[in-house]
Amino acid sequence: MPRRVYSERLGEIGHDQFEAAVQRLGLGRFLGAEPITSGLFGQNVFVTTSEGKFVLRGAPHWVKGAGDEEYYQEDRWQFTKERYFAQQLHEHTNTPVPWPMLHDQSNDIFGWPYLIMPRMPGVSLDERTVLRELAPADRRSVAAALGRNLAEMQRLTSPIAGDFGVESIALEEYPEGAVGSIAREADTFVQACGDRITLDEATWIAAAAAVAGGDGLITYVHCDYKLGNLTLLHDGGEWRVSGLFDFHEARFADGALDIVRVACGYLDSEPDMARIFLDAYGKGIDPAHLTLYVLNDRLKIWSWFTHPDHADPRLKGLTFRRWAQRYIDGLLALI
Structure with missing residues (x-):
C-alpha cells in the first residue's frame, strides 16, 4: 500500500491505515489524502472518501497540569475537549462548526487516537493573503463577518468559568474565576520568559492584573480566534464565516478574550478594519479586563518568538x- 509523510508530527501514513479508519467510523471507501500546509502543529490531513470530504486530526498534544514541570502524554485530553466544545456550539448556536466530529480513542491504526470531521466549505486566509487577494470592500466585509460570528459564538454561555482538567478529562471550574485565571496564566508566561521580561515589566503586568476586577458574563471563548482557524465564503454579495475549527484552547470565560487576536492582527496590517470588526461584534468591553487580556495574549507570542530556538527578528x-x-493603546482607543 502507498505510504506518505503528511507532516513531521503525523509521520508516514499508509492508504491502508486511512482505509481502516474511515471504515471503522462508517465514512465509506477511502479515495485519497492530501497534506494541509497551514497550521502550526501539523495535526491535520485532508481525506476524501466515497461519502465526502473530511479532515483527519491526529497525534494529540501532550499536557501539563498546574503542578507539573514537564509535559506528559495524555491522549484523551485534547480531542475529548475539542469534541465537547464543537458539540456545544453546534447544539446551542448557529456557529458553523465541523459536526459530527467522530472520535476514535484507540491507537491501533495510527499509534494515536484521532478525530475525523467534515471539511468546512470556503477559503482559509491569513492576515497576509487577505490583503493580497481581496479588494478593500471585501476586506471590510470579512472584518464585519468575523465580528458577527464572534458574537454568535458567545450565545453559548456557562454558569461557571472553566476548562477541561488534564486528569479528570472533564470541565472543571476555575477556582479564581475567569479574570483570575487569565491573571494566573499571564504570570505563568512571565515566569517562563525569565530575563526576557524585566522586573519593571513584571510589576507592570501584575498591577494590570490586580486592578482587572471580577467576572462578568461567562461565555464560550475560542482563545485562538483568527483568520487562520476559520473558513470564509462569499455568499449573497457579502462574506460570512463558513467554518470554525481548532478548539484545543477553548474554554468558558470572558468573551472579550476573543477580540484580542483578531483586533491586534488588524492593528498590525490594516488598522481601520479593527473598528469594523469591533462594531460588528457590538458588545461592551471593560477597559481593565481588555488591558489584562492584551497583555496575556502578547505574552504568549513574546514567550514563543523571543525564545532562542525560534526567535523572530522583528522583535529584536x-x-x-x-x-x-x-x-493596548490601540484597542483601548477603539472601545
Whole structure:
C-alpha cells in the first residue's frame, strides 16, 4: 500500500491505515489524502472518501497540569475537549462548526487516537493573503463577518468559568474565576520568559492584573480566534464565516478574550478594519479586563518568538512593554 509523510508530527501514513479508519467510523471507501500546509502543529490531513470530504486530526498534544514541570502524554485530553466544545456550539448556536466530529480513542491504526470531521466549505486566509487577494470592500466585509460570528459564538454561555482538567478529562471550574485565571496564566508566561521580561515589566503586568476586577458574563471563548482557524465564503454579495475549527484552547470565560487576536492582527496590517470588526461584534468591553487580556495574549507570542530556538527578528531590539503598549493603546482607543 502507498505510504506518505503528511507532516513531521503525523509521520508516514499508509492508504491502508486511512482505509481502516474511515471504515471503522462508517465514512465509506477511502479515495485519497492530501497534506494541509497551514497550521502550526501539523495535526491535520485532508481525506476524501466515497461519502465526502473530511479532515483527519491526529497525534494529540501532550499536557501539563498546574503542578507539573514537564509535559506528559495524555491522549484523551485534547480531542475529548475539542469534541465537547464543537458539540456545544453546534447544539446551542448557529456557529458553523465541523459536526459530527467522530472520535476514535484507540491507537491501533495510527499509534494515536484521532478525530475525523467534515471539511468546512470556503477559503482559509491569513492576515497576509487577505490583503493580497481581496479588494478593500471585501476586506471590510470579512472584518464585519468575523465580528458577527464572534458574537454568535458567545450565545453559548456557562454558569461557571472553566476548562477541561488534564486528569479528570472533564470541565472543571476555575477556582479564581475567569479574570483570575487569565491573571494566573499571564504570570505563568512571565515566569517562563525569565530575563526576557524585566522586573519593571513584571510589576507592570501584575498591577494590570490586580486592578482587572471580577467576572462578568461567562461565555464560550475560542482563545485562538483568527483568520487562520476559520473558513470564509462569499455568499449573497457579502462574506460570512463558513467554518470554525481548532478548539484545543477553548474554554468558558470572558468573551472579550476573543477580540484580542483578531483586533491586534488588524492593528498590525490594516488598522481601520479593527473598528469594523469591533462594531460588528457590538458588545461592551471593560477597559481593565481588555488591558489584562492584551497583555496575556502578547505574552504568549513574546514567550514563543523571543525564545532562542525560534526567535523572530522583528522583535529584536524591542522590550516587551514597548512592543505590547501600542496594542493596548490601540484597542483601548477603539472601545
